[in-house]
Amino acid sequence: MTDLMIQLRRSPRTLLERDGHPGPGAGRLALVMGRAGIGKTAFIVGIGIDALLSGQKILHVSLERSVDKIRTWYDDLLMELLRREKKLEHWAAIQLEIERNRHIQTYLGGTFSIDRLKTGLKLMRDYMEFVPQVLILDRLEFEKLSLEDLEKLKAIGAEIGAEIWMSCRTHRDAPQPEAGHLPQPANRVEKGIDLAFDLVPQDGKVRLHVLKDDQKWVNEELNILLNPKTLLLRTGVKR
Amino acid sequence: MCAWSAKSRKEEPEQIRKTHRERQDMDIQSVRNIGISAHIDSGKTTLTERILFYTQKIHAIHDVRGKDGVGATMDHMELERERGITITSASTYVEWKGHHVNIIDTPGHVDFTIEVERALRVLDGAVLVLCAVAGVQSQSITVDRQMKRYKVPRIAFVNKCDRSGANPARVSQSLRDKLGLNSVLLQLPIGLEADFEGVIDLIRMKAVYFRGDAGEEIVYEEIPAEMLGEAEAARAEMIDTVSLFSDELLEAALEDRATPELINDAVRRGVLSLELTPVLIGSAYKNKGVQPLMDAVNEFLPCPTDVPIEAVDLDNENAPITLESDPEKQTVAYVFKLDEGRYGQLTFLRVYQGTLSKGDNMIQTRTGKKIKIGRLVRIHADKMEDIVNAEAGDIVGLFGIDCHTGDTFVSPGPRLAMTSMYVPEPVISLSVNPVDSKAQANMGKALNRFTKEDPTFRVAQDPESGETIISGMGELHLDVYVERMKREYNAEVETGAPQVAYREAISQRADFDYIHKKQTGGSGQYAKVVGYVEPLDEGEYEFVNNIHGGSIPTDFIPACDKGFRSTMAKGGLIGFPVVGIRVVLEDGNSHAVDSSDMAFQIASRAALKSVYQKARPRILEPIMKVSVEGPGEFQGVIYKSLMQRRGMIAGSTEDAGFTRVDAEVPLAEMFGYSTDLRSATQGKAEFTMEFSRYAPVPREVSEELMKKYSDRKKGEN
Structure with a gap:
């Protein structure tokens, strides 16, 4: 089973590693940006699946969706990966493995705060012996987060040895970002972001750009495309 | 028990051979077959009771756990009265403003899910009752999932607005968040908790009050000045949401001339497309908001012709056939419930096509047996009225027919069958031993009846011990049948310890x-x-x-x-x-x-x-999907309680002081959970569970089970 799990690990971390952007590392923060509906959740769930397939534990935090809906995201993506490898018969075993190592926490009706997240993590450690190595924070209201909040998040990550992945929606009508800076609304807190990606529509597909890595401005188009149908990443030659 | 009355037999000769609907000058567009579904304690039995009162089906109001010892009318089983829960889906019909409404009361406990599913199969629409304080609870999530499975359009009623902590706006929001429904408030409360006085109708922009001793007098007044601003904003938001379903309303709204007719039409379209859930509010207990809810049932829920119904042709490789609600076509009727009355088995059925008349010869498609339609009745909760015939869309009762639930009856012609419902396999069993020979005979009768009524309830004989083994969907499910054996059949039995239905599989x-x-x-x-x-x-x-x-x-x-x-x-x-x-x-x-x-x-x-x-055989055990809900401060305790039971926690949800934990737990570990959870959370947390799948047991559990088995075998030798 482990061999198959390694084989499935094609999306998206392996592609990022190949292109020299392996991830933010423990106690650091990566941000995935893009317009509404472009596939940020798919991308970030892909990061989650990848971590799970390599045996890591993850905590997926979301504000809007029910636990069942988020599970469906993972299940669908895993199904797609297995279908591509023609290994659907292993679905149940791998899914069970994934369920064991993943916890989904949703906060409804404006109940999210960094302190609550910290309390939640403590409860998980004390009562479930669950300490995640990857924290995924999807669909948070990024506009409301301050630089201090991001630093707090990173301190939590550093304490438990977890890296942090977040998503952030950019707006079509927002002004062009200044050279060397992230688009709105991430520009306000860009000092707190260690690694930043942008999902850019291109000829009916979605191309991944890396804007910043290891706190340095990069702004490079990657050889990676997100298939809008399967929501899987694949190699795509640059224009 | 049920006092089935034969009062109208004598009146038959005076009845002209017309259907009930024809006598009432009603057409099929005015028929509503609805269910009332909810979490236990959301007050749906009280709500049903009020509906019966306002539609003049009963002449006094009783509470669920009635101080007067009478009990609510729909809770017609003695056991249900005692436990304050509704187990069987009693059916009744009412007339409201020229509409003919059949109400199927559905149980609120997940162990009786098959009852809910059966009811949903024959419904065209449903009212989802929610508590204004507790909001969307775990049971509402299960029921909603079932409604989605059967594509039942629904409207929501936020009940108990008079209770301390009531917040209908939050409940409407949680319909969006937790159930993913496109909910829209059609009313605003005038006052809340102890000050709950009435509602503002956002469609007509009027304040509605419920006066008289039992709220039977409805008074429309101008909206209180201090609430006008809030009401206008809420109306604008409501129109914004519902205008997606009607271009006409969209245009009218732009020119500020949205009429109640245009809004109603748009809401109805949204509901029928399953893409909109209008939310009404009230307090059934305080006699407020029930009549507007009935108006909404008439206005927004579908009639039988709005919902396409498919049957299969058994003589033609189960080819699907769309039925038509035409009284002149071949009759097709579906049995969704059996009940034991004083005059024998009462069969509840829905007519999907054609007309079912007294004296007709029908064919039971499962067995090919011919039957003659004897006594045909329209059913009130514990009274009934004899009728001569029933048309497509009607829900009626039939006496003197031997059949199972899920059977289809047709008039001579193609052998059609309604597609069968999903029936889960039982996961738990129990040995039952009658205490004496009289109990033995009665137990036989009881079990025969229960297996006909409930496909998830099974009976078998242990070939070795000769004991009778009953199996079902949960502890409570079996408990209720054991109780019913005692009460209804005078069959006193001793029960063994509950056994998990393990399986073995090679690897x-x-x-x-x-x-x-x-x-x-x-x-x-x-x-x-x-x-x-x-x-x-x-x-x-x-x-x-x-x-x-x-x-x-x-x-x-x-x-x-x-x-x-x-x-x-x-x-x-x-x-x-x-x-x-x-x-x-x-x-x-x-x-x-x-x-x-x-x-x-x-x-x-x-x-x-x-x-x-x-x-390399392995032992498989049933794994249950468990949802535990309680105040936020108990989150850790809930995690612990599940982890101790080999639970795998999938996730948790926080919402306004409440937390819900979703997990998968082996059934074998769930015995006694309700008691443990209650004591660990001061009775403030509750849980629901349903079967999820079979999975291999861990090695140490497997070894223990094998040791027990071999010890038992040694003991037998």
Whole structure:
């Protein structure tokens, strides 16, 4: 089973590693940006699946969706990966493995705060012996987060040895970002972001750009495309 | 118990041969078949009681746990009265403003899910009742999932607005967040909690008050000045949401001339497309908001012709056929519930097509048996009215028919059957031993009845101990039947400890080569079978005959199949049924004189037993999907309670001081959970569970189970 799990690990971390952007590392923060509906959740769930397939534990935090809906995201993506490898018969075993190592926490009706997240993590450690190595924070209201909040998040990550992945929606009508800076609304807190990606529509597909890595401005188009149908990443030659 | 009245038999000759609807000058557009579904304690029985009162079906109001000892009218089983819960889906009909509404009361406990599913199968629409304080609870989530499965359009009623902590806006929001419904408030409360006075109708922009001793007098007034701003904003938001379903309303709204008719039409379209859930509010207990809810049922929920209904043609390879609510076409009626009344079995059925008349000859498609329609009744909760015929869309009762739930009756013509409902396999069993011979006879009658009523309730005989074993969907499910045996059938029984329905399954291929030989004088026995077994992903058992060249004569192949199959009932690890196995027969040998069916059966059985361990069998156990909900401060305690029971926690949800934890837990670990959870959370947390899947048990549990099994066998010897 482990061999198959390694084989499935094609999306998206392996592609990022190949292109020299392996991830933010423990106690650091990566941000995935893009317009509404472009596939940020798919991308970030892909990061989650990848971590799970390599045996890591993850905590997926979301504000809007029910636990069942988020599970469906993972299940669908895993199904797609297995279908591509023609290994659907292993679905149940791998899914069970994934369920064991993943916890989904949703906060409804404006109940999210960094302190609550910290309390939640403590409860998980004390009562479930669950300490995640990857924290995924999807669909948070990024506009409301301050630089201090991001630093707090990173301190939590550093304490438990977890890296942090977040998503952030950019707006079509927002002004062009200044050279060397992230688009709105991430520009306000860009000092707190260690690694930043942008999902850019291109000829009916979605191309991944890396804007910043290891706190340095990069702004490079990657050889990676997100298939809008399967929501899987694949190699795509640059224009 | 149920006082079935035969009051109108004498009146029959005076009845002209017209359907009830024709007599009332009603057409099918005015028929509503609705369910009232909710979490336990959301007050749906009280709501139903008020509906019956306002539609003049009853003349006094009783509470669920009535101080007057009468009990609410729909809770017609004594046991339900005592426990304050609704177990069976009693059906009743009411008339409201020219509409003919059949109400199926559905149970609120998840152990009785099949009752809910049966009810949903015959409904065209539903009212989802929610508590204004507790909001969307775990049971509402289960019920909503079922409604989605059966594509039932629904409206929501936020009840108990008079209670401390009531917040209908939050409940509407949580319909969006937790159930993913496109909810829209059609009303605002005037005051809340103890000050709850009435509602603002955002469609007509009027304040609605409920006056009189029992709220029967509805008074429309101007909206209180201090609430006008809030009401206008809420109306604008409501129109914004519902105008997506009507271009006409969208245009009108832009020019500020949205009429109640245009809004109602848009809401109805949204509801029928399952893309909109209008939310109404009130307090049934305080007699507020019930009549507008009934108006909404008439206005927004579908009539039978709005919902396409499919049957299958049994004579034509189950080809699907769309039925039409036409009283002139072939009659098709579906049995969704049985009940034992004083005058024998009462069969609840829905007519989907054609007309069902007293004296008609019908065919039961499952058995092909002809039946004659005897007494036909329209059912109130514990009274009934005789009728002469019923048309497509009607829900009626029938006496004197022997049938099962899920059966279809048709008039002579093509053999049509309504597609069957999903029936889950039972996960728990219990031995029942009658205390004396009288109880034994009564228990037989009771069990016969229950198995006909409820497809998830099964009865079997343990071949070794001879004990009667009942199986079902949960502890409470079986408890209720044991209680009913005592109360309704006077069958006193002793029960054994609940047993989990384990399964055994092999995990790898193993080859067999077995000779059964007894040739020591006289007529002998000889059979040889060669082949292999392997795990089967879907299904319980599959037999593949790969014999070429006649090494086993064709005549003996069925005996081999029978022999293999006979070992499935009892696995070699802990004596539970074996599932997921494919047996492939590849070769063998026979003797011209000494081979027989019996010899091949014995050889096949022994071959499989000899190879079972090599195929690495595993024990599988039922895993339940469990949702626990309670105040946020108990989150850690809830995690702990589930982890201690080998639970796998999938996630948790926080919402305004409440937390819900979703997990998968082996059923074997769930016994006594409700007591433990109550004591760990001061009675503030509750849980629901339903069957999810079978999964292998961990090694240490497996060893323990095997040890127990072998100890028991030793004891028996």
